[in-house]
Every structure is written in structure tokens, then in C-alpha cells.
Amino acid sequence: MSTDASGRADERPISLETNQVGGAGTARSVALFCVLVLTVSYVSVLYGITQVVGGSLSLLALVAAMLVGATVLARLIRPWTAAALALAAAGIGFGYYLTSAGGDPSVVITAADTIVSDTVALATGLPILQMVQAGIWTLGFAPGPVFLSWYLAMRGQYGLSVVPGGAALGFLVLTGDAGMLVTVTGTLAAMGAIAAGELERHGGSIQQADLLAALFALAIVLSLSVTVVPGQPTAPTHLAQGEPGSLEATLDTAPRQSGIAGPVNLSPAVRFTVESDQRSYWRTGVYDRFTGDGWVRTGRSSQYDEPLTSPPNGGETVEQTITAETKLGVMPVAPQPITLDGDVTRRTTVSRHGQPRPETPLSAGERYTVVSSVVDPDPAALRTAGTDYPDSVTGRNLQLPESTSSEFRAQTAEITADAENPYETAVAIERHLESSKDYSLSVTKPDGNVAEAFTTEMEAGYCVYFATAMTQMLRAEGVPARYVTGYTSGQQIDDETYVVRGLDAHAWVEVYFPEHGWVRFDPTPGDSREDVHTDRLEQARDAGSENVDTEESDDVPVPDESSAPTGTEPGEQPEPDPNETTETDDPNESTPATQGNETNETPSNPATGTSGGDSITDGSLVTITRETAALGLVALVGLAAGARRTDAATRLRRKLGIYWHGRRHDPDRDAERAFARLERLLARQYRPRRRSESARAYLHALSTAANAADAADTTPIDARAERVVDYYERATYGTGVSRTEADEAIAIVDELARDRLPVVGRLH
Template structure:
């Protein structure tokens, strides 16, 4: 293509679009907006919205300028945009991740993304979003500008489908995208062929089915269908799950069942996962959490634990910071996190040797050194919708603190003093921390821990969200029973030259009371699995009176060492709508088993009215589509031809003749008004089977000769003719 040709193409005149074309173009824009909204959510969490919007605007502008470019050139340009963007992305990823890059790693990462691995878990998610957005946006805008709305919608829908597979596109975005894609195809068809009645019927049928049909696609990772009602209460599984995402907010249900038993030389929290990226409504664990090298080694007490599973566990709890683990297929990262895909079954046990984080307040308060770049880059992120008033409040709380440790202690104390513990806290629409810190007075562990982490990060103090279990119920000098109610969330704060230090801003007393009440309630209702190892006999206490407890130390200092005498309010499983619990042993028991509410009668309960309504719309839309396409009539006719009634021989013979007459009408012609059966049969030259059925009908109707044998013969012959006509196998009776 010469430069002159290119100038001519760029200068091509627009044709005034029709109303249908304008609507089709708007539908394409909606589909593009659907997948771009997913990417925008990513950059709004990790930063870079201005760059992202600039890249998208540039892609649209470029498509408008080059709308007359041949489509092969357009695809080549889009490929160039994508490759160039990904090259820039690779420059943004951490050096360790880039060093491990290989074709196999790329293939594995791609498969992971297509099977539910959220984009937010990528190490440089914002750079990736900016890298991939321009290419599909340019192509969709290019085809839309040329009036090729079906291709434009296909490009945009494919991009949206990718984010459905990653689990990043929620139901609402998916529904809107599917509807808009169907509308683009439909109105594009009307624009090309005129707004005829049949085209309008096609569009109406497609839209009716696609809107509801898209809601039924729950096989994709992260899908949530309005056709299936979801629970309004959270459970423990979502909090301590080994999944890469944990939601926060909403009421929760405490699980009283025993999860595991610990034999140890001292009590400890049992860490199961660490999360580094806050979305506003949940925490995400990115791909390489815990891989930072050259972290300061822990210098606290040495802890040896033997953990025995009492229920199936898809996680490996361990006291921080694990140094060695035996008896289970697991690895320990450079940063001291346990990585394992093992499943523990009742009776399975393993041993962990850990070294507790440093705990001396005076020493930690004096550490004012520099934070490593790798730690700062990962653990200072806050969502862009974090309210400035939260930052200002954190400024005021920490204004007299000189070190990371002192700032953490100040914010921890403020949260403990000014917020009230409750399991009935309301969820958050956009940002839980904004709501809890500025508006609400009540929350549970995920509220406290999320707020403390974000407030610290706003002050330049690295902090991360940690989930696991508190020590549980002590049943012997060296043995603890840990239940689902002991699941918990807390904070780890980076102290220069000392590493990660445990903080727990959640008030212990109210939490412990709620947990004890839940266990007692379960015992009274006969729930199985609540006790083991003598836990029903009460909590064991040392005979000596010199034991130091949390209350003796004070909440601030006791949590510094990661210890707690009473189980933390772990049972708060602040999980939002997106969290998927995959740890069966920690899922709360059913209402009947727990003895509270629900369908105690044991029978099935009807889904809510909204779910029934959606099902009704789905069935109605499917019926309308079947009627429009003629599939319903053909299906009915196929069944009608084969399934003859049983009963009176006269009626059976008459029904058999009706089928024969229908087949003859389709093969030859219909019988005319006033035309006798004999004349009709002779005129169309029907075969012997049709003649025999007609003869049997005549004898049954006019001579009264009909019995089961002749009725069976008529039905057999009618089915034979019907089978040949429709080329379908005759049904077996």
C-alpha cells in the first residue's frame, strides 16, 4: 500500500449512519466498556489510572483515523500494540519473576489465567492491564468505525470472555456485555438489511435468551449466577482458605468444630496465608508473596509443634516463622511462608519448627532504618478510592511516633479503643476501610486488620494481611484444640532490620465471649466434632500463679509476640460475594446441625422469589426462541408422529390414520375438502401401508370392526411411514 493510498484511506468520508447503525455502535462501545471496566478496576487498585485511560483513548483515536486501513494491516497493527505492551510489562515485573521467565512458564501462566487465576494476582497487574488494553480496543473501534459491528462485537466479547475465565468479571458486567454484544449483532443486521419484522423478531429472541443465558454460565471460574441463591452469611472457610483471594465484610457464622490439635512447647498463632494487595473489598495474594530474599531472620523464641488434623484440611497451619517442616509435602519460601498443595485427612500429622518474630518492644521501637525496595514496592499499595480522611486520621494518630513499630502500636491502640467488636457488621460497597474507619463503629477481625494495614501503608509503613488461627483451647500443658471459631485475621508490620512483627488490633474480650457462646450452643444442640482430647472438660490452666497472660501484658504488647491466651475472634470470616471457600472442614455446619434458624424441618426449601423469577424468565425466553425458530413445532410434531395414544381400539386406529394422512400431505399434497379417503389414497398413489391403515379406519368407523390386534397393526404401519418421512428411528414401546 503506497503512501498516497494510505492518505486516501485516512481521508475517506464518513457516511451518515442510520439509527440502527448508531445503536449497534453504541452496543459495541458497551461491550468494550465492559472489559475495560475490569481492567480499570485493576489499575484503580494498584495505580496507573491516568496512563490506562490515556492508552485507551489513544487506541480509539487511532482506530478512527485509520478506519479505512485494510483489515490485514489493522490486525498487524493490533498485534504490534499487544507485543509492544507486553514487552513494557516484562520490564515492570520484579527481577526474580523476569529471571524465571521461560516458554513453559508463560504457557503455565496462560493456562492459569484461563482457569480462574485473577489478573490481580499478577506481580505487576497494573502494567499488564495497561499493556493489553489498547490492542482489542483498537480492533473493536476500527471495525465499528467501518460499520462491521459483528466483528467489532466479536473482538470485544472475546476480550470480555477472557476476564470471565479469569474470574475478574462479575455477573453484572458479564450480563451487560453479553446483552450489548447481542444487540450489536442484531442492530448491525438491521442496519445492513433493513428493519424488517423478521429481523426484529430475531433480535428480540436473541436478547431475551442471551440476557438470562449468560447468567447461567457458572462453570467458569469466579462465576456467580442469579439462578442459584447464595448464602447471606460468611463462614470460616473463606477466611482461612488456601485460595488467592479473601473477601472482607458482611455478617458471618462461627464454626464450632475442631479443625486440628497442636502439641507444642508454647502457645502461638497458626498462620495459613499472607495477602499483600487490598482491593477495597478483599485481599489478594500475588504470585510471588514471600519470595523476597535477604529478609532479617526471626530472633524470637524457638517453637516446636506437632499438628494433627481432625477434619480434612486443604491448608498447612504453622507458627510464624517456620524454619523446618516434616511429615507433609510442603516448602518454605525465602520469606518464611509455607507453600503446599497437600490435603490433610483426619489423623494426618506433621511437625513444624519455627522461630517467633522479635517481641521486645524497646528494641523494636528503636529501629528506624530503611525498608528494602522489594518490601516497599509490594506492601505499601492502597486502593485509589481510599478516602483522604483515612490518611489524615492516620497522620494524626501517628504524629508523635518515630518508628514503624511505634506507628503500628499507635494505630492498633486507636482501633482497639474506638471500635466495637461485632459479628453482625455490614458489608462494604466499595471500600471496607473507608466505611469502618469513618462511618461504622462495629466490625470483626477482617475489619480491624484491613483498616490497620491500610492506615499504616498510608504512612509509608509496610504492612500485610495475615489469616490463620489463634492458639485455641488449652487442654494440657503442651496441647491445644483449635476449632473453626479460632480462625482469625491479623497484621504483620515490617520493622527495619528485624523483619515482620505480629500485631492484632482486634479486641480480645468480646471476640472470645462470642466464640465461647458459639461452642456452648453447639454442645447443647448435640453438634458432633465440637470436642476432642478432653476439651469438653474445660480449659487447662497452669498450677503456678506466675504465668504471664495476655491480660497481664496488655493487648498491645502481647500481640507483639504473636501469643494470645484466649482464642482470637477468628471466626469472623469477612468474606465478600466473590470469595470461594475451598476448605470443606471449616465450612460452617448447616442450620439444622447448628441448631439455629434455617429449615429445621429437614426438607427442601424454596429458593427466594428473585431466583424463581429469573428461572421463569429463562424458561419463557427459551420457549419464545423455540417458537420463533420452529423447533418447538418440529419437536412436537416428531413426538406426535411416533407416540400414538393407547386405549380404545377405534381411537388408536383413528390416530394412526391422522399420522398417515399428515405424512402423505407432506410427501404429496393435503387431502382436499370433500375428497374421500379412497380417492385421496388412489390419487397420491400411496403405498400398501397407507392403504392398509385407511382400510382399517374405514372398517372401524363404518363397520364397527376394531380390536386390539388391528389397532396395533395400524399403529405399527403409521410409525413405519413416519420414521421414513422424518428419517428418525422409530421409538420403542
């Protein structure tokens, strides 16, 4: 009663209609749909993982089986039995995980061999992809929540059913695997399920959905403005060097993963100097799992405790002293490091792959010494190295995303058709990439599998693309390979000193050879890379950017320092990038404030930015991401729903409606609207009509009051108003009014409204 009583006269028919629509049946469908969406949201995250590590078919089959099972069992078993079943399902899943992980203690994330510690690690922000047995873990994780939530939903317990689903999603949020869109979708679905469930229970109407929409939008916008989700891969908080958009920043996006970006720029600023009697690439990160659009390092790191494992055959020992010239979030070393020395070692962690990393960035001027065992076998030895790979190597370094197409494999097979051993395979791939692709920093990142897109579609790319493609091709051929990031040797300024700049950032490939260990291959075309990078450095120097040189390095012409690469490329690869020095940042990237040593903060950047007209990339291009667009849409929907809820449109219409009658309909409605306008007019001047007050009584009360107030400043009620009331009464309760009468009512109200226009009325 109260709902249709709230409609004013001119809306009455509408409010009567709207009460009928949307019953409990609709609410149930909506609730079930929402639970399904919630399920899909976290299953999609798991599916994304299995796409990388394999097992997506099993996952889908498992989920489908759980859904069917829950649908059937919903009528048959009691909730406690169902909970026990779900627990049992989860137990079996994790049991399988433990057994498959148990064989090799190192398979479970390093030191931990219990599910609890793994789970704790995950819940504190460790992405699932970094787990060694991520696929099996996923299969163990999925069935419990899927079964339980669908079972409860089928029984109509929507509120409860959201609990397991929400917990599963929440866990994936904590691991950082669930992206924003998935999280928001899942959360919305959970809210929707609860809300629709309540509507069903209380026999509410879906018409109240506008309130829900407004609340949803509020929740989303609020939650996104306060983000506390750990492990978000987009924020390179651990790295001090490399501005967003620079090559370095994309190489080391986070401690445990390496992204692949679209266009990047190069920073000419000096990062560190190396004193070493041998030239080398300075490695900063090793990654073994390819997700299709980025690299992840699996396993946990442990505190540095010397010595580190050395390559099987031991190589030549090289000692380097590295001095950070700017804040540095990585520890460049020549592979493979064996011992570290320096203050920083107390806060150094070492990954399973033997790559050290500082827990807090090195400050400018900080030094450390590394002793590395450099593997430098000759091609002949590598040719005969054989394929007797240890399990620990093949287990991790042969992974391809499940989505890898057969075309990619076929193409790789074709390229390496002539190769007779892994070494030749590697060389063939390396040559193929160097010869068939151009070097360019301004590429658009393809959708889907980057390695595949690069080999099949793209014409050009930069080191990240080359290295990714080569790693994946090698793996497709069964050769263990891993993706490595770091810096090229840099500019040699005297016999033993190398200056390494931001634009030296690089990515390459390490291939495993039994008896030798990891051997470096660099598929990036050296010459063109060098050209691009040298140009960038020249530009920066011309523009007078800060930090481009150390005290000695500017004397040395960059291109000249092509002393032969020291370690490395076995055989016929004339080390392509001796002077690698020049991954150019966009000029304006060289903001002095953030980098390093001689910081005199001259605002020279704009100048350099413009002078470096042929900057390689358009780093400042503002793109609207899908997330932003979705968020905007959500906010818009919320606003619209809120506006509807608060009747903003109706209010505005009323406000304007005092002065303007608008389109005319049938006479009765017109008379009613004329009275509604009169009423608002009077309400503004005197008081609003009480809802229990009839039109006539209202007018009577007003004229009595106006007469009593004795007229000097109050205008008495116009007698014409009574005519409007008459017509209104006849239209509403009586036999109706004629067109002429309705028009007369409108005319009267128009006139009264004009008389009372705030300013015009006075002038009158």
C-alpha cells in the same frame, strides 16, 4: 409480500404499518452501540484492576485515545495496516511491562520471566490481580483490542470487530477477573453487534429484535446453567473446612484470595490440635494486595523445598506438631516456618511470603511437624528498627486501592500524629481500633472500600475488618504491612497441647521491621471477641454438638486457659486473645457430617439450632443477589419475546375469541371479526380454510362436503353462516355494513358458538 400476507384479516392494518419501521440506519447505531458496550465490558474489568493497583487514569486516557484514533483512522488506513498498528500497540505495551518487570526477576510472577508463561498462567485461571505488575500489564493489554474492534466497527465490519473485543473479554473470563454480569453483558453486546450488523447488511428490520431477544435469553440461561469459568472466587472448593457463611470460609475463600464477608457465624468444631512448647497464632494465609473488598496474594507458589527463608535476625526456634482433627485445607503454622516435616510436605506449596499450603486437604488425623523461627523482639528494638525497607517489601506491601480517599489518609495521619517511628504508628492504630470499634459478627458488608468504610462509618466489625483497616492505615502511613489469616492459639489443655476450633479462626496484621522481619499486631479487641466466642462454645457444648471437644478439652473451663500468650505482641499489648477459642458458628453450622472425627451423624442440628436462640447471625437469610435478579429479568424478557414470536397471546385470544366477541369497534371490523370467529368455529368442526380459498368458496366447499357425508353424524352448515359471510364480504371488499348488520353477524356467531360448545352443545 409474504409478511403482510401472513396477517389475518383483523390484523391487516397493523401488519402493513410494522414493515416500515427500523431501517439500516437504526441497525448501524445498534451495532455500534453493542460494540461499544462490549468494549466497556472488558475495559471495566481492567479499570477495576487499575482501581486497586493504580493507573486508572492512564487506562482511561489510553482507551479514549484508542477510540478516537480508531475513529479517525477508520477512513484512512486499510485493515491490515490497522491490524499491524494494533499489534504494535500491544507490543509496545507488553514491552513496557517486560522492561518494568525485568529489573527484578521476582517481580514477574515468580519463576516466569516471559510474557508467554504469564499469559498462560492467566489463561488458566490466575486472576490478574495476583500478578505483581498487574497495572502495567493492564495498560499493555488494553490498547490492542480496543483499537482494533472500534476500527473494524467504524468500517462496518461488526462481525470481525467482535473478534478482538470478544477475545479480550474471553481472556479476562479465563483469568476469572470478569464477573458474571460483565461477561453476560459483553457476550450479549457481541451477539447484538453481529446480529445488528447482519440486519444492516440484509436491510432487515429491528422489528425482528424479538427473535434476537429470545435467542439472547436462551444463550444466557444456557450459559449460566453450564458454568465452566475457572477461578470463580465464590466457590471455596479448595477448603474442606468451614461451611458457607462461617468466618473460616470467608477468611480462606480460595487458595489465592481472602474475601471479606457480611455477617458470619462461628463453628465450634475442633479443627486441629497443636503440640508446641510455645503459644502462638497459627497462620494459614498471607495476603498483600487489597482490592477494596477483599485480599489477594500476588505471585505464584512453588513446591516446598526446605529450608524456607528465615527472618533476618533469626528468632527463637519453636517446634510444633499439628494434627488435623478434621479435613483441613490449610496448613496452620507458627510464623515464620522454616522446615516442614511429614507426609504432607510432598504435596505442599509455599507462597512467596513463606506460607505453606497443602495442594489437597489434609485428612483427619494427619500430622506434620513444623520448625518455626518466632520473631519476638522487644518494643525498644522495634522502635529503633528504622525505615530501611528492602525494595521487595515496599514493592508489594504498601499498596492501597487507587480509590482510597484523602479522608482516610487524613484520619490515619491524625490518629498517628504523635507516633515517631513505625512501631509507634502501629501501636497507635492498633489502640485506636481496639478502643473505637466494637466487636460484632453480625455486620453488613459495606459497599466500596471496606477499610475506609470500617474506619469512617462502621461502629463494629470482626477480626477481618479490624485487620484490613489496620493494614491499610499502616500502608497509608508508609509502613509495610500485610494481612494475615489463621487461627488463634486455641484452648490450652495441658502444657504443650492446644485445641483449635473453627471459632478460633482469625485475621490479623503483620508489620515489617527492618532487621526483625514480620511482626504480628492484632487490632481486634480481645475481650469482646473472647466473650462472643466463649459464649458460642458454651452454647454448642450445652446443645451437645458433635466435635466440639477432644477427649481432654471439655474438662478444661474455656475461659480459664488464659496462660500468657507466648510469642508476639511486643510491648504493651496484653495479648488480647489468649483463649480466642470461640469464634462461634451459628449452632446449625456444626453439621457433623462435614467435620471430622467422631462422626456419629445424629441429627441434633435442628435442636441446637433452635436452642442456640441468641445465635449471632442469621446465616440462613436468603438474599436475592443482583446477579440472580438480572438473570431472572433476562429469562423474563426472553419468555416475553418468545411468546411474542410464537404469537402465544394471539393464539390464546383466538381460542377465547370463538366464544366471546369482546369490545366492539366500527361495524366493518366487527363483521370481519365475526367471520374470523365463524372461521375458527368451522375449522374446529370441519377443516381450516386454506389461505388461497375465499370465504364463500370455503363455506360452499364445507356445505357440499357436509351434504355429501349424508348428515347422520355431521351437522349441515347452518344457513345463517352464509349471512355472516355476506356481511364479511361487504365489510372487507364492498361498501361496508351497518351497525345493525354487524350486530346481527355477531349474534349469529355467538349463537353458533354456543351450539357447538363441547358439552353444552350436546345438552341442547
